[in-house]
Amino acid sequence: MATVEINDRGAKELKRGALHVYAQNIVEAGATAGDWVEIRHGGETLGYGFYNPRSAITVRLFTWNDESPEEVLAKRLEDTATWKGRIYGDTYRWIFAEGDLVPGLVIDRYRDVAVVKNQTLGLEKYLEFIAEEMQEYGVDHIYFKGKGAGRKREGLPQVERWLIGGKKAPTIIKEGNAKFYVDVVGGQKTGFYLDQRENRIELERLVESGMSVLDVFASTGGFGVHAAVRGAKTTFVELGKTASKMIRKNLRLNKKGGKIITGDAIDVMDKMVKRGEQYDVVILDPPALAKGKADINRAKKMYFRINELGAKLVNTGGILVSCSCSHPITPRDFLGIVRGAAEKAERRVQMLGALRGQAPDHTVYLPQPETQYLKCGFFRVE
Numbered sequence: 001m002a003t004v005e006i007n008d009r010g011a012k013e014l015k016r017g018a019l020h021v022y023a024q025n026i027v028e029a030g031a032t033a034g035d036w037v038e039i040r041h042g043g044e045t046l047g048y049g050f051y052n053p054r055s056a057i058t059v060r061l062f063t064w065n066d067e068s069p070e071e072v073l074a075k076r077l078e079d080t081a082t083w084k085g086r087i088y089g090d091t092y093r094w095i096f097a098e099g100d101l102v103p104g105l106v107i108d109r110y111r112d113v114a115v116v117k118n119q120t121l122g123l124e125k126y127l128e129f130i131a132e133e134m135q136e137y138g139v140d141h142i143y144f145k146g147k148g149a150g151r152k153r154e155g156l157p158q159v160e161r162w163l164i165g166g167k168k169a170p171t172i173i174k175e176g177n178a179k180f181y182v183d184v185v186g187g188q189k190t191g192f193y194l195d196q197r198e199n200r201i202e203l204e205r206l207v208e209s210g211m212s213v214l215d216v217f218a219s220t221g222g223f224g225v226h227a228a229v230r231g232a233k234t235t236f237v238e239l240g241k242t243a244s245k246m247i248r249k250n251l252r253l254n255k256k257g258g259k260i261i262t263g264d265a266i267d268v269m270d271k272m273v274k275r276g277e278q279y280d281v282v283i284l285d286p287p288a289l290a291k292g293k294a295d296i297n298r299a300k301k302m303y304f305r306i307n308e309l310g311a312k313l314v315n316t317g318g319i320l321v322s323c324s325c326s327h328p329i330t331p332r333d334f335l336g337i338v339r340g341a342a343e344k345a346e347r348r349v350q351m352l353g354a355l356r357g358q359a360p361d362h363t364v365y366l367p368q369p370e371t372q373y374l375k376c377g378f379f380r381v382e
């Protein structure tokens with residue numbers, strides 16, 4: 001097997017559980033791009049993983065045991081399907097990359113359909129193997145979404161294709177008391193934001209018939225559809241045209257109506273504030289505004305503005321649900337932003353319970369802190 005020798009610093013990182021070996025910590029590599037390698041330090045083996053000299057993360061560790069990539073992948077798929085299936089049945093984030101000890105690989109399962117994304121060069125030649133293994137669990141249609149900047153950095157092509165099957169119609173999933181269409185081919189990301197599932201179900205507990213609910217950055221309507229199912233009057237704001245159309249379909253699927261505004265959230269909220277509109281519940285779930293450390297300051301300003309407008313739009317005694325899926329924004333940063341933004345809006349906020357996060361199938365692996373990314377707070381607004 002090819003070997004990669006790493007320095008003291010790289011070894012220290014791996015010994016504390018990290019899965020990444022950075023280029024500057026490689027001493028010598030007797031390997032070619034995409035190889036499965038043994039990671040060594042001064043006569044000691046620290047693990048096994050894939051090598052890619054083109055990437056700043058030059059080795060991604062997949063296992064601490066001497067086993068083949070096939071053995072590791074089959075075991076990870078089985079382990080995660082077992083414990084996630086226990087919670088969620090047949091719809092879950094099956095593999096959450098580093099969180100589930102499979103760096104670079106994301107798999108979402110929606111009943112008999114699944115979508116796969118990969119950002120690790122060495123894994124690409126195992127896609128067919130992964131798909132075959134997945135079929136063992138009752139998945140008949142597997143779509144590969146190989147797009148994005150991460151793949152470019154890794155030297156991987158931009159491709160999309162069915163690995164197995166080819167289901168045309170969107171799949172219908174059930175979540176709490178709501179139903180949703182999931183379009184893995186035409187939809188954003190993997191087709192549905194499963195990470196917010198528990199937070200959307202929590203919303204159902206707080207909404208009652210007749211309440212007015214504004215779902216901003218709505219995507220396919222996740223939060224607002226749950227509110228509509230509870231009998232609320234819902235308004236959705238979403239920039240994407242395809243996603244906006246899907247909101248209407250999801251409302252119909254649940255035999256509900258609602259107002260859908262396709263446009264920029266800040267513009268729309270600004271106009272609503274100027275018109276003096278207010279709602280019993282306002283949900284803010286923007287896309288990741290900070291992807292890395294360089295974006296933090298700009299993103300904080302945007303989150304501040306979004307939350308200031310959101311806070312102004314909540315009735316006295318109403319609820320603000322505010323979220324951030326940017327991993328570089330810490331929970332402490334986030335709560336500071338919400339507090340400051342509410343203050344600027346001349347409102348006071350009380351948090352209902354602890355700050356919430358991503359659904360448990362988006363496993364947080366503590367030595368890779370970026371796996372903990374979602375913050376979601378329910379605030380009562382005075």
Ligand SMILES: C[S@@+](CC[C@H](N)C(=O)[O-])C[C@H]1O[C@@H](n2cnc3c(N)ncnc32)[C@H](O)[C@@H]1O
Pocket residue numbers: 188192193196200216217218219220221222223237238239240243263264265266285286287288325
């Ligand atoms: C994290 S997703 C929301 C997920 C949704 N809450 C759910 O539960 O399914 C963020 C959404 O914001 C939308 N978006 C991005 N920029 C926007 C903007 N400037 N105005 C309105 N929507 C925007 C994206 O198209 C995406 O659908």
